[in-house]
Amino acid sequence: VNGAWQAGAESITINGYRVTARTAIRSAGSAITVDYRSLLRPYRIEAIGDPRTLPARFANTPGGAWWADAKNNYGLSYDVTTSSSLTLPADPGLTVTTARKS
Helix, strand or coil: CHHHHHHCCCEEEECCEEECCCCCEEEECCEEEECCEEECCCCCEEEECCCCCHHHHHHCCHHHHHHHHHHHHHCCCCCCCCCCCCCCCCCCCCCCCCCCCC
16 A cells, blocks of 8 residues: 555555555454555555556555565565546545635
8 A cells, every 4th residue: 555655546445445654554363454444355456546657656665566576475465457437436435624714
């Protein structure tokens, strides 16, 4: 997820759960939790960004390097596909905490 942000993603989901700067992502044994919800493999990360540059820019991030190492040393893999249209859900926990009339 951090690699996707670094590559220029504008919004991201993991298995359909919206990820923001306030989202907690943690390891939990053989799974991960996103905002305290356990997610099972396979993990599907969807990101909105420029489909022409996002995959290559991701490969040049520390996250992309980690996946390259995991592929070469442990046989793990990931697939990147692009789409001309993608709709991601809003963050259900994001609320306005303060507001003022300008």
